[in-house]
Amino acid sequence: xxxxxxxxxxxxxxxxxxxxxxxxxxxxxxxxxxxxxxxxxxxxxxxxxxxxxxxxxxxxxxxxxxxxxxxxxxxxxxxxxxxxxxxxxxxxxxxxxxxxxxxxxxxxxxxxxxxxxxxxx
Amino acid sequence: xxxxxxxxxxxxxxxxxxxxxxxxxxxxxxxxxxxxxxxxxxxxxxxxxxxxxxxxxxxxxxxxxxxxxxxxxxxxxxxxxxxxxxxxxxxxxxxxxxxxxxxxxxxxxxxxxxxxxxxxxxxxxxxxxxxxxxxxxxxxxxxxxxxxxxxxxxxxxxxxxxxxxxxxxxxxxxxxxxxxxxxxxxxxxxxxxxxxxxxxxxxxxxxxxxxxxxxxxxxxxxxxxxxxx
Numbered sequence: 001x002x003x004x005x006x007x008x009x010x011x012x013x014x015x016x017x018x019x020x021x022x023x024x025x026x027x028x029x030x031x032x033x034x035x036x037x038x039x040x041x042x043x044x045x046x047x048x049x050x051x052x053x054x055x056x057x058x059x060x061x062x063x064x065x066x067x068x069x070x071x072x073x074x075x076x077x078x079x080x081x082x083x084x085x086x087x088x089x090x091x092x093x094x095x096x097x098x099x100x101x102x103x104x105x106x107x108x109x110x111x112x113x114x115x116x117x118x119x120x121x
Numbered sequence: 122x123x124x125x126x127x128x129x130x131x132x133x134x135x136x137x138x139x140x141x142x143x144x145x146x147x148x149x150x151x152x153x154x155x156x157x158x159x160x161x162x163x164x165x166x167x168x169x170x171x172x173x174x175x176x177x178x179x180x181x182x183x184x185x186x187x188x189x190x191x192x193x194x195x196x197x198x199x200x201x202x203x204x205x206x207x208x209x210x211x212x213x214x215x216x217x218x219x220x221x222x223x224x225x226x227x228x229x230x231x232x233x234x235x236x237x238x239x240x241x242x243x244x245x246x247x248x249x250x251x252x253x254x255x256x257x258x259x260x261x262x263x264x265x266x267x268x269x270x271x272x273x274x275x276x277x278x279x280x281x282x283x284x285x286x287x288x289x290x291x292x293x294x295x296x297x298x299x300x301x302x303x304x305x306x307x308x309x310x311x312x313x314x315x316x317x318x319x320x321x322x323x324x325x326x327x328x329x330x331x332x333x334x335x336x337x338x339x340x341x342x343x344x345x346x347x348x349x350x
Contacts, residue, residue, distance in 0.1 A: 096180070097182055097186050097189075097292075100178055100179050100180050100182060100186070100190075101178075101182070101186070101189065101190040101193050102193075103179055104156075104176045104177060104178045104179060104190055105176060105190065105193060105194050105197060107176075107177070108175075108176045108177075108194075
């Protein structure tokens with residue numbers, strides 16, 4: 001891995017990490033998700049800073065070029081995050097469904113109750 | 122005995138008045154509730170003007186979510202049985218008493234109105250019949266039970282099942298999947314012959330475009346439903 005590529009990756013990862021921290025502190029991202037992203041960010045940063053570790057792992061996994069190892073790692077981690085997001089979305093849409101149903105029924109019952117009261121008055 | 126008819130409605134302005142008329146004529150001892158699933162036409166205005174009993178969903182939930190709203194309503198309001206009934210004029214309220222009697226006499230948990238027992242009335246297109254036959258065979262293979270019309274939207278359940286449906290009901294194309302789910306849980310399902318009409322206006326929830334997805338989704342969902350205890 002060339003020094004130039006190392007520097008580019010590190011700069012991008014530092015900027016990204018700052019952005020993640022900023023988003024979490026502004027409550028635009030849940031701490032839970034911020035943590036996962038920060039971890040991915042830091043792992044990639046460590047590998048870029050310490051190419052020997054990268055070379056060791058890629059050798060172990062039989063990947064010819066250490067740079068490919070970074071991409072491979074990044075892709076696997078991104079896939080894991082996307083997968084967990086799909087699960088999160090399913091969970092959320094289930095809750096939205098239940099809330100909408102409860103709201104609709106509550107609104108109907110309230111309306112019916114008011115009408116009944118009007119009739120009795 | 123409190124009985125509720127659940128009518129999911131999405132863009133049914135052309136059929137809904139007739140449907141309610143049919144219910145009031147042939148099943149006056151049943152209560153009914155229409156679930157308006159954010160229709161884009163003037164269904165809501167028609168419901169309001171005619172002072173029909175309806176629930177208006179705040180967001181579009183699709184057929185499964187709309188019907189489940191009805192089951193939830195039935196459960197909260199202490200109904201003893203609930204029956205799903207299409208708002209598009211396909212179903213005839215004449216059969217509701219027959220179904221209710223069958224539910225009680227055969228001690229079933231669910232009674233399905235089947236087009237394919239007496240083989241009279243609207244039989245759906247040939248292609249769809251092939252699909253339905255496939256599901257019948259698949260369900261027989263997986264559960265050992267014969268359900269001649271697993272896609273029928275005319276189904277009546279007792280309080281036990283309407284509580285189950287309140288807790289869990291498939292989102293889209295729910296009929297075959299939920300039948301397998303309850304058969305797996307050892308509930309008793311029976312069928313009665315009914316005659317259905319061809320829909321008079323509006324569009325079916327399953328278009329040609331979606332039918333491939335429909336077959337794949339329902340097949341997988343049925344298998345998963347059988348695996349899950």
